[in-house]
Amino acid sequence: MQGKEEDRKPIGLFFGSFNPIHNGHVGIARYLLEKKLCAEVWFVVSPCNPFKVDRFLLPETDRFAIVSAAIRGIPGMKACDVEFSMSKPSYTVDTLRVLFDWYPGRQFALIIGGDNVPDFPKWKDYHWIEAHCSIFVYPRPGMVNSEESPSMTFIDAPLFPLSATEIREMIRKGDDISSLVPNEALSLIWKLYSK
Numbered sequence: 001m002q003g004k005e006e007d008r009k010p011i012g013l014f015f016g017s018f019n020p021i022h023n024g025h026v027g028i029a030r031y032l033l034e035k036k037l038c039a040e041v042w043f044v045v046s047p048c049n050p051f052k053v054d055r056f057l058l059p060e061t062d063r064f065a066i067v068s069a070a071i072r073g074i075p076g077m078k079a080c081d082v083e084f085s086m087s088k089p090s091y092t093v094d095t096l097r098v099l100f101d102w103y104p105g106r107q108f109a110l111i112i113g114g115d116n117v118p119d120f121p122k123w124k125d126y127h128w129i130e131a132h133c134s135i136f137v138y139p140r141p142g143m144v145n146s147e148e149s150p151s152m153t154f155i156d157a158p159l160f161p162l163s164a165t166e167i168r169e170m171i172r173k174g175d176d177i178s179s180l181v182p183n184e185a186l187s188l189i190w191k192l193y194s195k
Contacts, residue, residue, distance in 0.1 A: 024160025
């Protein structure tokens with residue numbers, strides 16, 4: 001019976017560059033799983049974000065390896081590389097359509113930061129996304145709950161104090177990041193970001 005109940009819960013899709021993944025990302029996924037809002041959380045590693053240009057972006061395969069190491073052994077979490085073979089730039093709606101095609105009958109939910117809410121109406125085919133997915137919005141510094149879509153649920157996940165950009169800067173300075181990133185990925189993060 002429990003398996004059928006889990007099938008009705010959505011798979012949470014946490015899109016991001018994860019440059020690098022940090023404890024804030026994993027904490028949001030844990031929150032969604034512990035609150036039983038999602039059956040699983042998939043970290044969808046993005047090759048590039050159409051709205052961001054980052055000259056410090058590690059190759060997607062390196063970031064995928066870091067995410068895989070960070071969540072290895074955590075039940076309900078999975079690294080997903082579906083966008084690697086898609087045309088660039090990859091848009092969320094295109095990835096969703098692929099996943100709905102690959103996994104008929106499954107429900108998916110987006111996991112987005114509150115800073116994305118004001119720009120959500122600018123996303124490609126955002127009405128399609130709202131019609132086909134629930135959306136979990138996690139807190140971000142300076143976030144305002146503005147013009148929420150009925151498909152959006154603001155969650156009370158812990159607010160992480162630093163961004164991936166700040167963590168990369170700490171690595172460049174040689175600062176200790178061991179409390180900020182998953183221990184399982186720490187050595188790989190140091191190796192790849194210290195180059």
